[in-house]
Structure formats: structure tokens, C-alpha cells
Amino acid sequence: MTPFARATTALQLLAIDPVRLGGMVLRARSGPARDGVIALLPDDTLRLHPALPTEALEGGVDVATSLAQGQLVRHRGMLSHGCSTLLLAMAERTPPLMVTTLAQALDSGSKSALIALDEGVEEDEKIPFALSDRLAFHLTLDGLGQADIEPMLQSARSAELGSVQTPDHAIDDLVTLAVSLGIDSLRAPYLALCAAQAHAALSRRSSVTTEDITAAAELVLAPRATRLPAPPEEVDDAPEPERSETPSETPENIALPDEILLQAIQTALPPDLLAKTGSNTARNAKGSGAGRKRVGNRRGRPLPARDGAPRGDQPRVDLMATLRAAIPWQGLRRRETGHIGARPLIRPSDLRYKRYQELSDRLLVFAVDASGSAAMARLAEAKGAVELLLAEAYARRDHVALISFRGAEAELLLPPTRSLVQTKRRLAALPGGGGTPLAAGLKLGLETAEQADRRGLSPVLIVLTDGRSNVALDGSGHRGRAAEDSTAVARQIAQAGVETIVIDCGKRPDRSLSQLAVSLRGHYASLPRADARSLSDAVTTALDS
Amino acid sequence: MKQPFPFSAIVGQTEMKRAMLLTAIDPSIGGVLVFGDRGTGKSTAVRALAALLPPIKALKDCPVNAATLAESPDWAGVTRKTTHKIATPVVDLPLGASEDRVTGALDIEKALTRGEKAFQPGLLAQANRGYLYIDEVNLLEDHIVDLLLDVAQSGENVVEREGLSIRHPARFVLVGSGNPEEGELRPQLLDRFGLSVDVTSPTEIAERVEVIKRRDAYETDHTAFMLRWQAEDAALRDQVLHARKALKKLKAPDSALHDVAELCIALGSDGLRGELTLLKAARAYAAWRDDTALTRAHIRDVAPMALRHRLRRDPLDEAGSGARVCRVVEDVLG
Known part of the structure; x- marks a missing residue:
């Protein structure tokens, strides 16, 4: 089957058994091929997007109509419309709450097939597993153009x-x-x-x-x-x-x-x-x-209600606050309108909305200098310090990422995770030796931090180095250029607003590093004769300040 | 509504099934925490268990499923003594549930239309005398978790908000499931679950084939499949009922108490909740096996699930705590 034929076949199968098959994950950017598939969807297809409030999916109280009619009016959610197909655009951004809602609907035998469009560009942007696992077909249309579109084979009644x-x-x-x-x-x-x-x-x-x-x-x-x-x-x-190689032996x-x-x-x-x-x-x-x-934001604790619809996408009316705001006016309004009866008169201006305080999860990005000079000085100590910090990160439920830089380039040893066991394992296996590509390390740190920022985490970059940057961004060993590069990247980091902590773990404090911390607009801690414990204390102090 | 998958037809997952049956015999053991891979039948097992259990007698129109008028709260306004049989309630707590939905809140409709202050019961009221199931419990919002803990502990839901002052019984077995790779559970919450089991996907091909076969039969040939497992479910149900009776007469000799205490000390579990749960679980297990007295064998079999989650955890320790418990059980009980 050609990739496009796969998609059309999947659609036909979904039409036959939507309840058990659940739906399809379609990985494709917008383009003629994707439009071609979407054109084949039934007419009653409803479009969903990740920012929809839960109430829109599950139904809820229609506040405006309820107030106008004086009785409770509920509106039906999109999941209970009974349409044959739901199309979820930008499915890779679906927040956990919506994933659970959809997963529950799928588990309970929803009559609608769910087509999740995965438009992820980055490798780490993928549809949450809890959702994709429940959808039968996983197809990709990447790289298909107008020429690949084939008409759907109309089969006779199945x-x-x-x-x-x-x-x-x-x-x-x-x-x-x-x-x-x-x-x-x-x-x-x-x-x-x-x-x-x-x-x-x-x-x-x-x-x-x-x-x-x-x-x-x-x-x-x-x-x-x-x-x-x-x-x-x-x-x-x-x-x-080769991919087409047939396995020569079976287990x-x-x-x-x-x-x-x-x-x-x-x-x-x-x-x-x-x-x-x-x-x-x-x-x-x-x-x-x-x-x-x-990962993402916790949904937060409630704050006092306020008037005026909030900027957020899920305004929820705080009923008690609304009634409280309406009560002083009841006498006036009754006289004005001649209304009789127990029902309170509520005007839209009385509406008060709930607010929530969102606490973002923190991500600690450790950029560890594993170059020869640092290794000589105290790589082992730095490792020990990071381990201590990890134990603390566990207590604070922070996420952790690990970057090492040595030789000619920096490497993301561990993408953001909460699994400390993994972090520790990678850290222990960290080899030392080679030059100090400080600029490359900072650059990768910035990229990781920015990615995390987009996912709603607050990143903090912690750089452990002895400061003798001697490898430039292009990998050449020009000392002067290396220093220039690292200052330039440091300015970028400062501009991006990423919090930073520079920890000097050379034999004696390095002037260039405190300057680096200035360009980073971050904290600087020099630890000439530090042990792991005091290093960890320094970071904790810097984080808390 | 289709009948849930029969409990006896669940392939493998012996430990999870055992833990759930023990809570059915003695609900005071506390909840069950099921951690493991996706698609291993966690939620299927919870729903199946509720269908397996005998129906309970409850007052008609009582929002908290109370058995007698004395237990029914005043605000519910139940006056007639007529009871009816209902299936053991299983309530799903959705991750996004708001506090109002969980504890109950002011009845919006009555407040708006009649200006009356009335209470609308929430999920906790519905779950009284039954099961409260939370999928992805490790992703639940912290303040909802605190609230659940408090209620699960006291067996009573107290609502003091929006000018309401309401209380009603809320005794339920908390069943939580989740995938530890997506975030850990706070130790305070871990400790409140009575039992904890780890589930993994079956590794045997034959077992996996059997799972798929039964699921397919359940979906495609529903009536025949339910009929096929009816007898086995009924036998399990009788065994649970029998065990509930036997539990009252079961003796726990001092030597068993001594074993339990020694085990918990050797493991260094905090507080005394470990001992209590282990004892209760072992007693329920003995009743389940229809033995007349509690012995070391019972304690040994349930110790991992009762203690696994109570060890003081080193966040950087790679080995599972289950292995540690087994090792200590070997050492202490021989």
C-alpha cells in the first residue's frame, strides 16, 4: 500500500468499526496530502483543538442562557454530539487534562472516531502516549505532495x-x-x-x-x-x-x-x-x-474570585461571589422591573469569575564541564555536587536535564526528566578529557531551556566549569574566538531571560567566569576548595534568593 | 450499558487481583495502589471487581447509599425506610474534577431559580460504601489529593463552604492507578494506600494471546462470553462472602503479631500504619484461604503488597523496593 492508500483504507475501516478502533493518529504538516485526507472525512466532522475547555467537550452549564431564562440550561458537550468523526488539530499539544477526558470517552465506547493530527516539528513533540495508544492507526503523510493523492476506492457495501x-x-x-x-x-x-x-x-x-x-x-x-x-x-x-533487510535469524x-x-x-x-x-x-x-x-503546569489552587472575564481560556463563574455581588442591588432592581418572586435578579455585571494560581514546574539544566582541565581539577567533586542537588531536586519535584561539554562539542546526556535514577546513571558514566567548548555548552543549555520554556516549565541553567574556554563554536581551538563566542551566547541567554548560576570549580577563582556571570546576568559562586556539600548549599542559596 | 468484563476472566495479574479481593473482604485495609505499564487491565480489574461483589442494600433516593435512616444525613431529606438493592458503586474520579465536583457544593439550579440554599452531593457521596477509582493518580492536583486523603482517613466528608455546613459519611476504598515514569506520588499519599502492587505486561506469548482472545470474545460474542464466566464469578463471590464471615472468627496469635512487628522494624517503615495494614491484610488473606488461624505463611504472602510503598525511599536507589521487602521477609521469617 502507498502511504496515501494506507490513510484511505484506515478511514474506511474506521467507518466500519469506530467504537473498537478508536481512531487514527495522522502525522502530517498542512499540505495537499493532508487536505486530501481531510476532504475524505464525513460531513458531520467536528473540529477540536487542544485549547478547548473541558466543558466544551463534556458539556456544562450555559451560564448566560441560564441567567436569562431563570432556569438551569445545560449545553451538550462535543463528545456527546454523536457525530461520526472528531478531528483534533495540533494533537501534540493536547494538555494532560484533555488527554484523560478523550481517553475516558474512547474507553467508554464513544461512537465517534477520533482523528488526531500530529503536526509536531521537533522530535520531542509527540502525541501523548495515553491517547495514541488507544487509537488504532498511526500513519504519516510526511513528504507526500499533490501527485500522491489517489481517489478512495469506493467499495460496495461491506x-x-x-x-x-x-x-x-x-x-x-x-x-x-x-x-x-x-x-x-x-x-x-x-x-x-x-x-x-x-x-x-x-x-x-x-x-x-x-x-x-x-x-x-x-x-x-x-x-x-x-x-x-x-x-x-x-x-x-x-x-x-538497510531497512529492507530481512532478518536472517529469529529468536x-x-x-x-x-x-x-x-x-x-x-x-x-x-x-x-x-x-x-x-x-x-x-x-x-x-x-x-x-x-x-x-509535563506542564499544575492547574493550581483557587484564588479569590474577581469580576470581568479573565484572559484565560476557561472562565468559570464563581456562583457564591456572583450572588454576593448581586444581593445588595435586589431591592433597587425589583422596584425598577416590578419583579415578584424569590428568584434573585442577576445582571451580567454581577458575574464573578474563579481564578487559579498556576505553579509552573521548575527544570534544572546542569551543564557540566567535562574537559581535561576540569577533569584534572575536580570532575569527581562536581559529579558529587550534582548528585546532592539531584536529591534536593527530588524533594522539590523539579525536573532535571543534563548536558556535558568536552572536546569539540556539547551533548545533551539526558533530556528533561524527573527520573533521578536515569540522571544518576548518565552522570556516573560521564567521561572526562579534551578541550573546553564552553560556548557550545551554553548554546545547548539555552536551546534546552527554551524548549522547556515553551512547554510551560521554568528553566534554570546551572553551569559547572573551570572557565578556561578554549574551543570556539565552530570547533576550532582558537582561544580568543572561544572567549568571544561564549560571551556572545551568554548575552543571548541573558536576553532570553533564563535564570543562570555559574559555579567556578577551578583550582582558583577565574576572573573570566565572574565576568561571564555578569554577561549572563546570573549568580556566580566560586568554590576553590569546595566540597560537594558546600557546592550544593551555594546553589540552594542562589535558587532561593 | 454493557456488563463489565468478568473478574475471573482476567488473565494473570495474580497479585493485583489478590490485593483487590482482600479489600473486598476487609474494606478497612485501605485502598489499593496499582502502578505499572499501560494496557495491563488496571481499570478493567476495578470495574470487574465491583460487578463481582454482591449488591448492597441502600435506602431509596439516598444520595450517600446509606443502609439505615440513622446513617442517612438530615439534609438529604430521606424519610421513607424502603430499601432497594444496588450494585456496589464504583465512581471514576476524573483528573480534571474540580473541588466542587468532588466534595459536593451548593446546588446551582436551586440557588438560581428558587433562591434556595441546597446541597448538591459530589463524587464522594456517590462513592460511599463502594470504590473510588482514580486513574493516573500521580497526576492529580495536589489540593484534591489532600482533600481525598482527609476524607479517606476520617470516613466523613465535611463541607464548610459557600455558606453551607454539611457532613455525610464517605467510606470508600480508594483505588489508584498510574505509571511511575510520568511522575511520582508524594510519600504522604503513598502511605495512605493500604496495599500497593506493581503490574507489568505479560511476557509469555501464550498469555498475551489469551488476553487478546478473551477480549475479542467479550466484544464480539458478549452474551456467550458472560455466560461462560458466570459460574466462576459466582464462585469467587461466594468465597468473598464466606471470607467476610470467617474474618470475624479468625484468631491472630501473639506470635503472628510479633512477626509482623519484627518485619516492620527490620524494614524501618515509618509509623505504625504498616503493621496495622499488614495484619489486616494477612487476616483477610487467611480468611480468603479458609484457614482457621493466622500463620507465618499468610504474612509472608501479603507482606510485599502491604509494605512495598512504605519504605523510606532513597530517590537515587535503582532497585525496586519490592525486592527489598522480599529479602527482609526471607531474613526475618525464614
């Missing part, structure tokens, strides 16, 4: 879904395949089975055949693969295995289904699969990936 028989080996095949592709969730093989049954009904067959299983595997299982259906050791050893306990099945799968495997498998982060990426998408 067979009755209930009458489709499923042979036992079909289930065995799908489960085995899911395991060999490294898919942990049990929802995946189940959704694949549903897809196979729907596909059989689409093709007017009374029983699930190999063709249906192949289609289901291609549409449901292949995009979720976290590894090739071959022993992982082989993948690691091979320098650059003993896993009997792979038919060759045909595998070939179909491999055309549909995600292109970045090897990039994920090659590094040993594949397993970890699953965990921290889920965590990263979910």
Missing part, C-alpha cells in the same frame, strides 16, 4: 462486521508479531485484531485471511515498532543495516509469522526506527518520552 470469523492462528500471528516488533502495550495487538476483522468485512469476506492480517499489521503494528523483528544484538553490531522463543507479513511490515516501519534502536536509548526513550509530553 459485509456485516459481526459475521466475520476469526481463526485462532490470526490472533497468534498478531500477538507474536507485536512482541517481535518490541511493542509492549497489549492494546496494540488487540486493535490490530479489530482492524483485521474490519478489513475482512470491508473486503466482504466472512473470515479473517492472511491478507487482512497483513493489512492490519501494516496499519496498526508497524508504526508502533520499537525495534526490527530481529534480535537486537544484531542490529547493534551491524554498522548500518528461539518467538516464531515469526509468514515472510509476506514481514515484508509488508517493513515498508511501513517508521523511518527513524534505526536511529532510535542504534543508540541504547530505545527503551529509555519510551519512558522518558511519555514523561516529557506530560
